[in-house]
Amino acid sequence: MPRGRRRGSPPTRQTILAAALGRFTNEGYDRASLRDIATDAGVDPSLIIHYFSNKETLFAEALHLPRISEALHRTLEAAGPGSEEELGAHIAQALVGLLEVSTLAPAVTALIRSAASNEDVSRILREFLTRTILRRITASLTAPDPAFRAALVASQVLGVMMARFVLRLEPLASADPGLLARVIAPNLQHYLTGDLGGYNHPERQSAPPWS
Amino acid sequence: MPRGRRRGSPPTRQTILAAALGRFTNEGYDRASLRDIATDAGVDPSLIIHYFSNKETLFAEALHLPRISEALHRTLEAAGPGSEEELGAHIAQALVGLLEVSTLAPAVTALIRSAASNEDVSRILREFLTRTILRRITASLTAPDPAFRAALVASQVLGVMMARFVLRLEPLASADPGLLARVIAPNLQHYLTGDLGGYNHPERQSAPPWS
DNA sequence: TTCATAATTCAACATGTGTATAAATTAGGA
DNA sequence: TCCTAATTTATACACATGTTGAATTATGAA
Numbered sequence: 151m152p153r154g155r156r157r158g159s160p161p162t163r164q165t166i167l168a169a170a171l172g173r174f175t176n177e178g179y180d181r182a183s184l185r186d187i188a189t190d191a192g193v194d195p196s197l198i199i200h201y202f203s204n205k206e207t208l209f210a211e212a213l214h215l216p217r218i219s220e221a222l223h224r225t226l227e228a229a230g231p232g233s234e235e236e237l238g239a240h241i242a243q244a245l246v247g248l249l250e251v252s253t254l255a256p257a258v259t260a261l262i263r264s265a266a267s268n269e270d271v272s273r274i275l276r277e278f279l280t281r282t283i284l285r286r287i288t289a290s291l292t293a294p295d296p297a298f299r300a301a302l303v304a305s306q307v308l309g310v311m312m313a314r315f316v317l318r319l320e321p322l323a324s325a326d327p328g329l330l331a332r333v334i335a336p337n338l339q340h341y342l343t344g345d346l347g348g349y350n351h352p353e354r355q356s357a358p359p360w361s
Numbered sequence: 362m363p364r365g366r367r368r369g370s371p372p373t374r375q376t377i378l379a380a381a382l383g384r385f386t387n388e389g390y391d392r393a394s395l396r397d398i399a400t401d402a403g404v405d406p407s408l409i410i411h412y413f414s415n416k417e418t419l420f421a422e423a424l425h426l427p428r429i430s431e432a433l434h435r436t437l438e439a440a441g442p443g444s445e446e447e448l449g450a451h452i453a454q455a456l457v458g459l460l461e462v463s464t465l466a467p468a469v470t471a472l473i474r475s476a477a478s479n480e481d482v483s484r485i486l487r488e489f490l491t492r493t494i495l496r497r498i499t500a501s502l503t504a505p506d507p508a509f510r511a512a513l514v515a516s517q518v519l520g521v522m523m524a525r526f527v528l529r530l531e532p533l534a535s536a537d538p539g540l541l542a543r544v545i546a547p548n549l550q551h552y553l554t555g556d557l558g559g560y561n562h563p564e565r566q567s568a569p570p571w572s
Numbered sequence: 573t574t575c576a577t578a579a580t581t582c583a584a585c586a587t588g589t590g591t592a593t594a595a596a597t598t599a600g601g602a
Numbered sequence: 603t604c605c606t607a608a609t610t611t612a613t614a615c616a617c618a619t620g621t622t623g624a625a626t627t628a629t630g631a632a
Contacts, residue, residue: 151580151581151582152580152581152626152627153580153581153582153625153626153627154579154580154581154625154626154627154628155578155579155580155626155627155628155629156579156580156627156628157627157628157629158628159579159629162579162580177478178477178478180391180392180478181391181478181479183618183619183620184619184620184621185618185619185620193580193581194580194581194582195620195621196580196581196582196621196622196623197579197580197581199620199621199622200579200580201579204620204621205620205621262477263477263478264477264478265477265527265528266389266473266474266475266476266477266478266523266527267388267389267391267392267474267475267477267478268392272527272528272529275528276528276529276530279528279530280530297531297532298532298533298536301524301530301531301532301533302533302544302545304520304524304530304533305517305520305521305523305524305525305530305533306516306517306520306548307520308519308520308523308524308528309515309516309517309518309519309520309521309523310516310520312477312516312519312520312523313512313515313516313519314516316476316477316483317476317483317486317487317490317519318483318487319487319490319491319512319515319516320508320512321508321509321512322509322512322513322515322516325509332558333513333552333557333558334513335558336551336555336558337517337548337551337552340547340548340551341544341548344547346544347543347544347546347547362610362611362612363596363597363610363611364595364596364597364610364611364612365595365596365597365598365609365610365611366596366597366598366599366608366609366610367597367598367609367610368597368598368599369598369599373609373610394588394589394590395589395590395591396588396589396590404610404611405610405611405612406590406591407591407592407593407610407611407612407613408609408610408611410590410591410592411609411610412609414591415590415591416590416591573632574631574632575630575631575632576629576630576631576632577628577629577630577631578627578628578629578630579626579627579628579629580625580626580627580628581624581625581626581627582623582624582625582626583622583623583624583625584621584622584623584624585620585621585622585623586619586620586621586622587618587619587620587621588617588618588619588620589616589617589618589619590615590616590617590618591614591615591616592613592614592615592616593612593613593614593615594611594612594613594614595610595611595612595613596609596610596611596612597608597609597610597611598607598608598609598610599606599607599608599609600605600606600607600608601604601605601606601607602603602604602605602606
């Protein structure tokens with residue numbers, strides 16, 4: 151390849167971001183190398199550094215968490231009035247829909263994959279969940295122990311995404327998105343408003359250290 | 362350090378395995394380097410290769426999946442008669458108990474962490490889940506679509522472990538194990554024997570490709 | 573035209589990785 | 603005692619990684 155600027159103004163920046171997202175999605179932060187991303191984008195690794203300074207900011211820009219957060223909020227608000235009895239179904243539909251249809255699915259998958267191996271990304275995902283999803287759920291709940299309920303919801307959502315996108319556990323991996331939403335909705339609802347069986351009767355257990 | 366065999370017969374093999382399990386648990390397969398493991402064990406990296414030939418078999422021996430599998434089976438059988446209505450509670454108690462009390466928790470955590478970034482480990486975990494847990498659940502179910510139900514159970518279990526051990530999402534991360542088992546049991550039970558809301562009415566969705 | 577600036581690659585560096593080979597020391601049986 | 607096998611480190615190789623600095627070419631404004 152000849153050196154120097156190319157003729158015309160090809161949108162190399164976006165090309166790099168797309169390639170990066172693809173690699174981060176399929177291999178996670180650690181295994182996705184700048185050289186592979188550069189090859190996918192038809193570009194030299196140095197150009198990536200020139201545009202994004204280092205691998206971490208490339209990761210951040212490729213995933214673009216604020217976009218995910220905004221889309222999630224919009225979808226949740228568009229789901230209708232915040233009736234507490236329908237919240238489980240709303241969350242289920244919003245999340246599954248978001249993951250399947252939109253262009254955000256790769257970003258979320260990359261986030262989960264990378265969080266498992268990279269402590270920094272793990273912190274990012276944890277804070278993202280806490281800040282955007284859990285806080286919102288917590289705020290609209292009247293049942294006791296809303297934070298614990300919200301974390302339970304998050305665990306089920308994480309599990310489905312893990313089984314479906316990372317582990318590819320059949321037949322869940324190829325299940326219809328709408329069906330999946332309908333199936334997990336009652337369980338989410340149970341976590342949100344159901345009886346948590348003993349959580350409020352601490353004489354049956356050791357004292358929870360966070361209370 | 363002087364070369365050559367040490368005086369006495371210290372159980373270095375076990376020391377290495379313990380150090381390896383610790384590193385694999387906290388950092389996953391990729392980020393846990395042989396050199397770090399060797400340092401933890403107070404030993405030269407070459408000794409690890411001499412004992413285990415390569416990193417993969419060290420990983421396999423440190424995790425010792427057959428032990429996990431056997432312990433799981435024993436716990437499940439000790440949980441009493443396989444009544445279909447109590448299966449959810451049994452699985453919940455067995456899994457949570459296994460993860461909290463015994464020495465197997467690090468192995469499972471390491472497995473999940475590593476599966477997210479390493480495709481080989483991902484395959485191992487998938488096959489392990491399918492072979493030992495899912496097949497067992499599937500076999501004792503009379504409800505329709507047992508494989509799908511088993512996969513849903515697996516997703517919730519995966520999610521709890523992910524939130525608790527990998528992401529450390531509070532307050533779930535510090536929740537009492539027994540409480541956790543009681544809380545997720547009804548949802549597991551719903552997946553196992555409950556109404557899956559539309560799964561058997563395929564006119565509402567696109568045909569599932571695995572049927 | 574001229575000149576600054578943006579875009580792009582090349583070559584290289586420093587570091588970290590898994591692993592192989594050879595050497596050194598000790599233990600245990602003949 | 604001597605020999606063989608087991609244990610342990612030192613050295614080094616080959617490779618992959620993120621990153622840097624210089625070199626080269628195109629664009630657009632003055």
